[in-house]
Amino acid sequence: MRYWLMKSEPDEASIDHLAHAAKKTLPWTGVRNYQARNFMRDAMQVGDGVLFYHSSCPQPGIAGIAEVSSSAYPDPTQFDPKSPYFDPKSTQETPRWLLVDVHFVKKTPLVPLATLREHKELADMQVLAKGNRLSITPVTEAQWRFITEHLV
Known part of the structure; x- marks a missing residue:
């Protein structure tokens, strides 16, 4: 089992959207x-x-816990010219972009970025690295355990 931090803009897909989605699952x-x-x-x-x-x-901050609920498959937004995520270079035969489904586990009190920075146990988290812009980053088992046992 692995652990991840997945960023989403809450006006597009928040933890509340996930909690109220059909089957409590959303495609990422x-x-x-x-x-x-x-x-x-x-x-x-x-x-x-x-x-x-x-x-x-x-x-910004951690707003909840979820789990990966599917293997990766082609993101349909890459094929939709009306989508802001449209990619004209992607084809059904050779898709460039994938997604996984994410399933709601629980909403937590918000753990702000500043709070994450306060704990030496989390100093190596990629989300805390200067200039990190990735929307998905790995989380170590130790970081996961510290966050889930002490912060949420």
Whole structure:
């Protein structure tokens, strides 16, 4: 089992959207970074833990816990010309972008980025690295355990 931090803008897909979605599951659409795509394609497995992180908002931070609930498959938004995630270079035969489904586990009190920075146990988290912009980053088992046992 692996662990991940997945960022989402809450006006697009929040922990509340996930909690109220059909079957409490949403496809993680719109990833347009090759490294994040490769995490989904090559490393994520059904059952992996997810720290659901609200980003690009007034108070960014961990807002809940989820889990990966599907293997990677083509993101349909890449084929939709009306989507902001449309990619004219993608085809049904050779899709460039993938997604996984994410399933709601629980909403937590928000753990702001500043709170994560306060704990030496989390100093190596990729989300805390200067200049990190990835929407999906791995989380170590020790980091997961510290966050789930002490912060949420």
